[in-house]
Amino acid sequence: MNKLVVIQEATVALKLHPKIMDILFYHKRDVSSGLRDLKGIHGIDHVAIIMINPELEISIFSLFPSVEYNLIANELWKFDRCFNPMTLEDKTLNWWEDSYHLSYQHELRHLKEDIHQFTLGMNLVRKIDGFTLIYSFATRNKMDDLKSYYSNLKDELFQMGDYGYKLIRGMSERYCYPYVAPSLGEEIRRRPHLKLVINNDLR
Amino acid sequence: MDKKRFAQMFARRLAALMQQEGHGVGRSKAGVDIQMLAKITECSYQMARKYAMGEVLPELHIILKIAEYYKASPSWLLFGEDDFSALRPKNSKDLVEIDQKLLRYILEKCLLILPLATSKEEALDFIVETIYDASHLNTDAKTIYKIIDMIVSSAGLIAKNKMDKVVP
Numbered sequence: 001m002n003k004l005v006v007i008q009e010a011t012v013a014l015k016l017h018p019k020i021m022d023i024l025f026y027h028k029r030d031v032s033s034g035l036r037d038l039k040g041i042h043g044i045d046h047v048a049i050i051m052i053n054p055e056l057e058i059s060i061f062s063l064f065p066s067v068e069y070n071l072i073a074n075e076l077w078k079f080d081r082c083f084n085p086m087t088l089e090d091k092t093l094n095w096w097e098d099s100y101h102l103s104y105q106h107e108l109r110h111l112k113e114d115i116h117q118f119t120l121g122m123n124l125v126r127k128i129d130g131f132t133l134i135y136s137f138a139t140r141n142k143m144d145d146l147k148s149y150y151s152n153l154k155d156e157l158f159q160m161g162d163y164g165y166k167l168i169r170g171m172s173e174r175y176c177y178p179y180v181a182p183s184l185g186e187e188i189r190r191r192p193h194l195k196l197v198i199n200n201d202l203r
Numbered sequence: 204m205d206k207k208r209f210a211q212m213f214a215r216r217l218a219a220l221m222q223q224e225g226h227g228v229g230r231s232k233a234g235v236d237i238q239m240l241a242k243i244t245e246c247s248y249q250m251a252r253k254y255a256m257g258e259v260l261p262e263l264h265i266i267l268k269i270a271e272y273y274k275a276s277p278s279w280l281l282f283g284e285d286d287f288s289a290l291r292p293k294n295s296k297d298l299v300e301i302d303q304k305l306l307r308y309i310l311e312k313c314l315l316i317l318p319l320a321t322s323k324e325e326a327l328d329f330i331v332e333t334i335y336d337a338s339h340l341n342t343d344a345k346t347i348y349k350i351i352d353m354i355v356s357s358a359g360l361i362a363k364n365k366m367d368k369v370v371p
Contacts, residue, residue: 025350029358032332033325040228043239066336068352073342084261111341140225168252 002194014052014084016072017059017175024065024072032122034167035063038160042153046118049165051172051181052085054130054173059175061168067138079104080112084130088125093154094140095147096121113138120146124154124161135161196198206260213266214257216280220273232256243272301338309334309351314358329358 035047042184048062058077060068071077079101081087081094088094097120100108113121121138137157143149150157162184172181204358214233219228221235228236233255241251253259261269263281270277313330320326335352340347 021350021353025353026357028333028336028354029329032329036328040226043226043236045225064332064336064339066339066341070339070341073340073346115339115341132360141239143239149242 013200014056014058014078016077017057019175020060020072023059023175024062024069027061028065031061031144031168032063035164036078037167038164041160042150043139043141044137044160045140046116046121046136047160047164048136049161049168050083050134050136051176052083052132052134053176053179056085058083059172061172064116064135067112067116070115071108072106072113075201076104076108076135080108082123082134082136085125085127085134088123088132088134090125090127091158092125093151093157094123094125096123096136099123107111116140122150122157124158126158126161126177131179131182133161133165133182135164135195137161178189187198207257210260211257213260213281214255216283217255217269220275220280224273240269244268289346299335299338301334305337305344305347305351306334308348309337309355312351312355316355319359 006162035049038044038047046062046064046067048060048064048068051059051061053059062068071080077083080096081099081101082096085098094110097105097109112118116138117140119140119142120137122138124135124137126133126135135157137160139146139150141149165184169181169183218227218234218238221240226236226239227234233252235255237248237252237255240255241248244251244254244261245268246265250259254261254265266277266280269275270280276283309330313326313333317326320329333351336354337347337351340350
């Protein structure tokens with residue numbers, strides 16, 4: 001099977017978590033109070049952590065959920081490879097602008113970057129035993145050669161993402177069933193299915 | 204004014220300017236992103252830190268670089284008083300435009316949960332971020348109001364649950 005077919009099939013299989021609105025907005029206070037710590041470091045203005053479980057279900061925990069909501073409400077997320085684990089390699093840094101499908105690049109750029117006045121957006125990818133964690137950052141920094149600046153900070157951005165993930169991991173747990181949200185460095189575990197057996201015939 | 208005081212006043216204005224431009228770092232002692240300042244001024248991290256901490260007043264060509272980068276007045280950076288109105292209010296990336304009715308609705312809702320906030324700072328951050336999100340949602344008004352209800356009521360509910368757990 002060639003790579004293109006695999007990618008197309010993966011896009012079809014990808015789905016938003018049924019409670020994506022709750023994940024984005026119901027927990028906004030707790031998510032923001034955690035991710036807010038990262039705002040301002042290295043000129044970062046926006047942070048979101050995208051978690052894709054082994055069944056390709058997408059959950060998003062965002063400092064400013066309007067950024068991701070606008071893509072969801074307009075069905076544009078499907079044309080943004082930032083949400084597609086099949087096209088993202090582990091431990092890589094990817095620019096938002098390179099991830100847009102050519103047919104929708106202007107709409108995506110407008111909704112995701114222009115209206116928020118972001119000058120650059122980037123994703124860092126961490127794959128852990130079937131889960132894909134995508135650390136999404138954006139800046140309004142105006143200095144020259146931003147890509148080079150952030151490329152040099154790749155390791156630190158990963159550390160920032162890991163820190164953010166640890167803060168929201170507890171919340172993400174409730175949206176992972178039947179999986180357990182991965183601990184960084186640990187193997188993914190399935191929740192044990194315990195069965196309560198009552199023997200009424202005991203004499 | 205002595206030289207030390209002069210450097211400290213410069214650092215205050217520099218911090219205000221950098222924070223307005225999103226280059227503030229709350230946890231840093233200087234309150235600003237030192238690495239960014241080093242990049243802008245093309246000097247070492249240690250020297251940028253001294254500028255930001257008000258320990259050293261930068262040379263004029265360094266002040267010009269900062270002013271040019273942030274499109275601020277170099278004379279204000281150097282001699283300005285505590286009047287921060289010289290900061291650019293127009294075309295600022297932090298400027299949020301919002302419908303007055305919607306703003307009132309958000310503030311009314313937030314007032315109800317203010318007593319549940321853990322700190323004034325946290326409450327203000329929450330309100331400002333909610334206003335930002337509401338003003339940037341690309342959807343119809345009915346959905347925006349629904350989302351605000353969800354954000355604010357859940358914040359209140361979660362805070363109340365936490366308080367109930369603490370208070371026996």
